Amino acid sequence: MSQKTKVIEKEEVVIRFSGDSGDGMQLTGTQFSDTSALFGNDVATFPDYPAEIRAPQGTVGGVSGFQLHFGQMEVNTPGDFADVLVAMNPAALKANLKWVKPSGTIIVNEDSFTDKNLEKAGYDSNPLDDENLSDYNLIKARVTSLTKECLKDTELDQKSILRSKNMFTLGMVYWMFDRPLEHTEEFIEKKFKKYPLVVEGNKMVLRAGYNFARTIEALPYNFSVAPAKIKKGIYRNVTGNKATAWGLIAVAEKAGLELFCGSYPITPATEILQELAARKDLGVKTFQAEDEIAGICTSIGASFAGNFAVTTTSGPGLALKTEAAGLAVMTELPLVIVNVQRGGPSTGLPTKTEQSDLMQAIHGRSGECPMPVIAASTPSNCFEYAYSAGKIALEHMTPVILLTDGFIANGAEPWRIPKMADLSPIEVPFAKEGDNYQPYARDTEKLARKWAVPGTKGLEHRIGGLEKMDITGTVSYVPENHQVMTDIRSERIRRVANFIPDVPVKGNDDAEVLVVGWGGTYGHLTTAVRELQAEGKSIALAHFHYIFPLPKNTKEVLQRHKKVIVCELNEGQFAEYLRAGFQDVKFNQYNKLQGLPFTVLELKERFNQLLEEK
Amino acid sequence: MTDTILKSHSPVNLTPKDFKSDQEVRWCPGCGDHGVLNSVQKAMAAMNIPKEKFAVISGIGCSSRFPYYMDTYGFHTIHGRAAAVASGVKSANPDLEIIQVSGDGDALAIGGNHFIHAIRRNIDMTILLFNNEIYGLTKGQYSPTSKQGMVTKTSPFGTIEQPFQPAELALGAQSKFYARSIDTNIKLTTELILAGAKHKGTSIIEVLQNCVIYNDGAHTLITDKETKDDFQLILHHGERMIFGKNRNKGLVLGGNGKLIVVTIGEFGITEQDILVHDAHNPDPHMAWLLSNMSAPEYPVALGVIRDVAALSYEEKMVQQIKDVQAVSSIKCMDDLLNSGDTWEVK
Secondary structure, eight states, X not given: OOOOSOEEEOSEEEEEEEEETTSOXXXXXXXXXXXXXXXXXXXXXXXXXXXXXXXXXXXXXXXXEEEEEEESSOOOSXXXXXXXEEESSHHHHHHHGGGEEEEEEEEEEGGGOOHHHHHHHTOSSOGGGSGGGGGSEEEEEOHHHHHHHHTTTSOOOHHHHHHTHHHHHHHHHHHHTTOOSHHHHHHHHHHTTTOHHHHHHHHHHHHHHHHHHHHHTSSSSEEEOOOOOOOSEEEEEEEHHHHHHHHHHHHHHHHTOOEEEEEOOOTXXXXXXXXXXXXXXXXOEEEEOSSHHHHHHHHHHHHHTTOEEEEEEOHHHHHHHHHHHHHHHHHTOOEEEEEEEOBOSTTOBTTSOOOTTHHHHHHOSSSSOOOXXXXXXXXXXXHHHHHHHXXXXXXXXXEEEEEEEHHHHHOEEEEEOOOGGGSOOOOOOBOOTTOOOOTBOXXXXXXXXXXXXXXSTTOOOEEESSOBOTBTOOBOOOHHHHHHHHHHHHHHHHGGGGGSOOOOEESOTTOSEEEEEEGGGHHHHHHHHHHHHHTTOOEEEEEESEEESOOTTXXXXXXXXXXXXXXXXXXXXXXXXXXXXXXXXXXXXXEOOSSSOOOHHHHHHHHHHHHHXX | OOOOOOOSSOOOOOOGGGGBOSSOOOSOTTOTHHHHHHHHHHHHHHTTOOGGGEEEEEOSSSGGGGGGGBSSEEEEOOTTOHHHHHHHHHHHOTTSEEEEEEEHHIIIIITHHHHHHHHHHTOSEEEEEEEOSSBTTTTSBOOTTSOTTOOBTTBTTXXXXXXXXXXXXXXXXXXXXXXXXXXXXXXXXXXXXXHHXXXXXXXXXXXXXXXXXXXXXXXHHHHSTTTHHHHEEEEOTTSBOEESTTSOEEEEEOTTSOEEEEETTSTTOOXXXXXXXXXXXSOOHHHHXXXXXXXXXXXXXXXXXXXXXXXXXXXXXXXXXXXXXXXXXXXXXHHHHTSSSOEEEO
16 A cells, blocks of 8 residues: 555554544544554553543643554553654643654644644744754644545535544654554444445545555655464453443353443443443343432442442542441342542542542542452453452452553453353352342351342341341341441452452562552553563562452562562552551652553652662 | 232232331331331232242432332332433332332432432333432531422522422423322322332322421421311322312313412303313323422422333333344353354464
8 A cells, every 4th residue: 555665663552632522533543553553563551531522722721632553462551651642732742752662753734733722822932943852853744725625526514624633743743653444444333324425535635644644655654564473362352340230241141140230321431321221132220320320329229139230430539439338248149339530539530540549549438348349450451450459249248349540441441251151250159039038147158148128938038227236137236236237248259369360570570679569550550560671670460359358478478579569550559558468668759649540650660769879 | 908919929918017118117206107117018018929029229328228118128228319220220120019209309409310210111020219309318508309498408599599399300201190199198198109119110209298307397388287278189090170179179171271279169160161181181181280389379399299100211122132132143151252254263
């Protein structure tokens, strides 16, 4: 397709598409990442968009970005800095210039650099004429006028014509990286099936952009990124939210139960509810509740009635669900509460990522109210940990909190599709007709009570939020009994540790520095540690997915390294939690609260500093 | 009342006693709740439904202790949330017969949101709304239905709040079934619970209930032997709205759209002039007028005020799942995992 003169092989490339929130940058980025994944690259993506659907046009606050990182090696992060920045307007350039690598390529829509737009973006003069950009490979393309020109003979209205300009830039970038157009063409045909004019227009603009880049030789050379050497199998792209939804459906199917999800829409968790609502074909019942409280309460009701029940939310929603979560602990009903963390407190940064709900998840309820807390760490392993959360909830008869975050929830990566037959079985402790049922009698191993589903003859019983008498489950205010029940509630959650894997350590047992992380920072921590290891540094990584209870080897792992540093996107909540449990270990910290993931660069700097400390 | 609800179960012979649990009933002596418990157990025995198909779900408050006294599946949840929990129970298992018990504080204050949304969705359950116009379990604070000016522990100088008329709230949420009874009238309450259970969708049964400790006599005009016949109108579908000690009072609709109490035999009024109750009228206007009547200007309307047929939430939910399943090519999780864009790495 292309006629290239000079081709440079690259191991990995980072591209950042940015524009107004109405410019279609999320779609453009998704298309490029899907195409690259289909080509065989490993890919990681990071959508970064404002909370407002259409923030004031042309302002820095309204800039929507989509960063993707693809390579012929394992890609764990969306990349710190971009090789290519696409900026559809001055605000996008202003907001993103600091994320471009020195000598990187910047494609701008020159048409949008009008006096008015420059002023909105806060520029005193046109940066395209500025010396500051001379260090970059600046490609000025009149994207708007070229798009108009391309479609001038069609019957498309002006609005539709302007809307398709994102396809022009996508076409340009496709040429630069020698990507085929077929996938996106098929996508356009499917998406605008009902509007043949729009299909034709978008395809014309896509090809026009591609040809334009070829004509002007947008780069003095062309990048080629060979397919990654990844494990054999069938792959698909998946976002964290979709993987979470699918993991939950997988639990229900494996356990032979119906899935019920009572939820209230909240950014950035809404896509889980949406995905589940779309899965009526698999019998999923979704209940869009009147509020967060009703979300969890309907789920508790569904759990009482024998469904595998889940509720999905983000930090502020978890706060609202707190009282009902306590009811689920008291009644020992299985339930998965998914918290897709975002920047807080209060409304905070709804579309930005953070890990600051850890303490809320572990402790944020009235009374002594323990429940397991699990954290997923990549978009695709949201499936695995949602499955694990459901399995623990059902087998141990307990609510479980699954933590993800905005970064992995919205990020996408290729995922080797699992087979249902390979997932571990789920044994649900049902009480059966004819049992001499005692609501709070327990098995000796897990201390789980049995689940007597309404409708089962002879198992009529009452449960509720009042303290229950051990074994019989009748209301009890007996002082000694409250002690017994509190001890049991604590012990049975601690025993979950007998059923989870050890925390794996990447690196040598005698490494000088142990990096400790949890949840969505996995990709950046892994990359930073791997790069330092390749430089010969004595460093290892222990990344936690099981937060409460902790894996049984935690103490041994923490104690065997000279220096330990806990890295998290909060003020040090996991570090505090570990300090409480392991008082003889000295924990260093690295924390960041900018609504953004770590960069590999800053992590390596901090680790090097620690390695050098005597 | 011998009417039974026809369900897909084989006939069962249960008596009210079969629904009594082994727990000691701990309401105050003289509390109106005793009468309602009695009525519920009678109604359940008459429903011809096996015991294990019942789920009794409550929130917090005196009335919410109810499930513990019933030998059925029961869930004593948290303050205000019973309607939400019950909505989940019914959606998860539409085969269950749900009785949801709440008080005026539980359902109309802290749980107001869940109350109106359960009604709006029309989830098939019977909500018993015990209205004693006071917070009893917390020992005497005003509730959302306390009459304006009422002196309570949190309104020592009288409340300055306008009370809810629960029926207005329910009708505003598009309630399809609204009935009202009084705790002392066990026969009527039993009948209404049966009618509510039979109705597909959310049935509200407001029980005017007396709190003997903190708000004794709140409903005296309609319970007192001397006055009750003149201040209560028991509605029956298809029958004229006639009441009074001498059965000579009735309701007519005035030219201004308001109800007027008239006396048969006065000013040429005959029985034929009195309004006939149509509980099945989809237009809620008359139900609103009737449910808003208060003594002493009017009699208080008891009985089934509104009973309009509509599909319930869970019927529609089950149907939608069936419809989608009939046309979707995705039959199991493996199908879903492999749907859409996939590629093979060899």
